[in-house]
Amino acid sequence: MKIVKTRDYNDMSRKAANIISAQIITKPDCVLGLATGSTPIGAYKQLVEWYEKGDLDFSEVKTVNLDEYKGLPRTNDQSYYYFMHENLFDKVNINPENTHLPDGTKEDAKAECEAYEALVESLGGTDLQLLGLGHNGHIGFNEPAAEFPKTTHCVDLQESTIEANKRFFASADEVPRQAYTMGIGTIMQAKQILVVVSGEDKAEIVAKAFFGPVTPEVPASILQLHRNVIIVADEAALSKVPKKI
Numbered sequence: 579m580k581i582v583k584t585r586d587y588n589d590m591s592r593k594a595a596n597i598i599s600a601q602i603i604t605k606p607d608c609v610l611g612l613a614t615g616s617t618p619i620g621a622y623k624q625l626v627e628w629y630e631k632g633d634l635d636f637s638e639v640k641t642v643n644l645d646e647y648k649g650l651p652r653t654n655d656q657s658y659y660y661f662m663h664e665n666l667f668d669k670v671n672i673n674p675e676n677t678h679l680p681d682g683t684k685e686d687a688k689a690e691c692e693a694y695e696a697l698v699e700s701l702g703g704t705d706l707q708l709l710g711l712g713h714n715g716h717i718g719f720n721e722p723a724a725e726f727p728k729t730t731h732c733v734d735l736q737e738s739t740i741e742a743n744k745r746f747f748a749s750a751d752e753v754p755r756q757a758y759t760m761g762i763g764t765i766m767q768a769k770q771i772l773v774v775v776s777g778e779d780k781a782e783i784v785a786k787a788f789f790g791p792v793t794p795e796v797p798a799s800i801l802q803l804h805r806n807v808i809i810v811a812d813e814a815a816l817s818k819v820p821k822k823i
């Protein structure tokens with residue numbers, strides 16, 4: 579596990595974008611695993627800037643997103659489909675046919691999750707998986723649980739996640755109660771994993787997830803067992819780790 583300490587959110591975003599760019603430059607037809615949430619927005623913005631300057635080419639890049647709310651149509655501005663188009667896909671020369679997210683409108687959870695898992699596999703796996711970190715240690719929508727879920731599945735969102743995400747909706751009642759998410763096993767198969775974390779409110783979970791015991795009660799703790807993980811975190815997010823970085 580490599581930890582890169584940055585001054586602040588902007589510094590974190592640029593450094594994360596540098597790592598993603600290096601992946602695209604060295605393997606133009608790479609498979610990027612992408613994440614939503616507020617943390618990666620700055621990195622996407624930076625990638626768009628470099629694309630506009632002619633430094634990046636997305637024409638052969640393929641993407642698979644981690645998760646999607648169940649029940650939200652893609653036209654809903656809180657769907658992760660909408661988020662990805664708004665923050666990245668519509669602003670670069672990516673082929674829309676090469677971008678993939680679970681389809682939250684599919685009612686048959688088992689069929690949709692199996693199809694998504696098969697799709698990730700058919701692309702040959704993920705080269706670089708970008709991850710944000712939830713306050714309860716979730717990655718994707720893998721919530722704290724008794725065991726690590728292996729493959730793409732349908733989850734019931736925890737109250738704390740609904741609470742954290744209600745800021746994006748008119749009220750907590752409108753936050754969907756379920757989501758489709760890659761499993762921990764799907765995520766762990768990525769060749770490289772890049773975690774972005776910012777802010778003092780994440781300091782406690784950063785210390786727990788990356789320096790505490792590996793346990794499904796803190797889903798991100800499994801990343802300690804991956805061979806190629808880079809955590810790009812700002813000083814505030816690293817303020818409670820038990821050693822000097």
Ligand SMILES: O=P(O)(O)OC[C@H]1O[C@](O)(CO)[C@@H](O)[C@@H]1O
Pocket residue numbers: 613614615616617618709710711712713717718719739742743
């Ligand atoms: O970056 P944020 O907004 O703190 O979110 C952290 C995590 O929570 C989620 O938004 C889901 O609640 C994930 O998509 C994200 O990785």
